[in-house]
Amino acid sequence: MPTPRVCQISDDTFGGFEVVIDLDYFYTLDEISAFIKTTLINSLKRVHLEVLVNNAKNKKLHIHDKNFCQLRNMNADDILYVCGHC
Numbered sequence: 434m435p436t437p438r439v440c441q442i443s444d445d446t447f448g449g450f451e452v453v454i455d456l457d458y459f460y461t462l463d464e465i466s467a468f469i470k471t472t473l474i475n476s477l478k479r480v481h482l483e484v485l486v487n488n489a490k491n492k493k494l495h496i497h498d499k500n501f502c503q504l505r506n507m508n509a510d511d512i513l514y515v516c517g518h519c
């Protein structure tokens with residue numbers, strides 16, 4: 434059974450960008466952050482926003498204060514924030 438999680442970027446430029454992932458396909462928080470970043474970059478490329486693509490490539494997206502076990506215990510409609518601020 435899929436384990437959907439709503440991931441949303443928290444960042445000055447890309448804040449609000451949202452992707453629903455299936456937690457069953459991930460093993461680490463870094464994998465999730467990398468997937469969100471790739472999805473963001475591909476979305477920006479699709480609409481030819483090259484300056485923003487370069488900006489996104491330089492972002493170090495990460496997940497704060499949570500371990501993988503806590504992600505499994507979240508509710509499906511909770512938002513998992515992926516930080517791009519620090």
Ligand SMILES: [Zn+2]
Pocket residue numbers: 495497516517518519
């Ligand atoms: Zn941060």
